[in-house]
Amino acid sequence: MVCQPDQHASTTRESGVLSSGGFGEIRSVIRKKYAEVAVSAEGKFQYPVGRDGANALGYDPAVIQKAGPGLLESFCGVGNPFSLGEIRQGDVVLDFGCGGGFDLFVASLLAGDSGRVCGIDLTEEMVKRAEDNLSGADTANIEIRKVDSEDIPYADNTFDVVISNGVINLSPGKSTCFSEIYRVLKPGGRIQFADVVLENELPGDLAGSLDAWSQ
Numbered sequence: 029m030v031c032q033p034d035q036h037a038s039t040t041r042e043s044g045v046l047s048s049g050g051f052g053e054i055r056s057v058i059r060k061k062y063a064e065v066a067v068s069a070e071g072k073f074q075y076p077v078g079r080d081g082a083n084a085l086g087y088d089p090a091v092i093q094k095a096g097p098g099l100l101e102s103f104c105g106v107g108n109p110f111s112l113g114e115i116r117q118g119d120v121v122l123d124f125g126c127g128g129g130f131d132l133f134v135a136s137l138l139a140g141d142s143g144r145v146c147g148i149d150l151t152e153e154m155v156k157r158a159e160d161n162l163s164g165a166d167t168a169n170i171e172i173r174k175v176d177s178e179d180i181p182y183a184d185n186t187f188d189v190v191i192s193n194g195v196i197n198l199s200p201g202k203s204t205c206f207s208e209i210y211r212v213l214k215p216g217g218r219i220q221f222a223d224v225v226l227e228n229e230l231p232g233d234l235a236g237s238l239d240a241w242s243q
């Protein structure tokens with residue numbers, strides 16, 4: 029995946045190339061890609077995904093062992109947000125872009141019965157996959173909602189921790205992602221996110237490519 033700056037967000041496609049327009053078409057491309065990933069993440073990224081990805085990123089082996097095969101099959105995180113700080117029993121946690129639900133599952137175990145874990149995702153198929161993946165698990169403290177934009181459907185000062193894993197780079201509205209995350213965090217709350225950043229200028233053909241948003 030590549031991370032593109034906000035100024036590209038006001039562009040959209042002409043024959044697969046970014047030109048003037050809105051965010052809608054970028055979101056359509058993201059949804060199309062992640063509808064496919066919801067079936068299986070295998071072979072759809074340039075980094076390890078699934079069980080291999082979770083192992084490589086240092087997730088707790090005992091938690092990987094507990095996760096159902098579906099949670100691991102759809103896992104496509106780029107890092108490990110849980111390595112950045114402790115989630116405590118009783119915490120209220122938001123997973124911004126929860127995908128197939130593996131990070132929700134991990135957060136649910138850490139927050140415990142006295143905590144609450146909320147997942148939001150842009151892609152209907154991913155929301156459905158997360159619901160299916162978690163239906164057999166003992167995860168009564170989880171709720172999942174589909175969203176249509178970067179707006180977070182929760183009140184100000186709701187969460188102790190917001191986690192996110194490979195999501196903000198996909199967004200055409202990065203400033204809104206951060207302002208929304210800060211809005212829903214309680215005072216003193218934390219954001220723990222893993223993501224992809226661009227270190228060098230992209231070559232012209234990639235910089236103008238709509239498909240590059242989701243790679």
Ligand SMILES: C[S@@+](CC[C@H](N)C(=O)[O-])C[C@H]1O[C@@H](n2cnc3c(N)ncnc32)[C@H](O)[C@@H]1O
Nearest residue numbers: 062103104125126127130131149150151193194
């Ligand atoms: C790399 S995956 C997340 C992996 C996930 N944490 C897991 O445990 O498998 C990225 C997810 O972000 C979602 N997404 C992209 N843009 C979003 C946005 N603006 N708001 C919410 N979700 C978004 C995609 O639909 C996709 O499911």
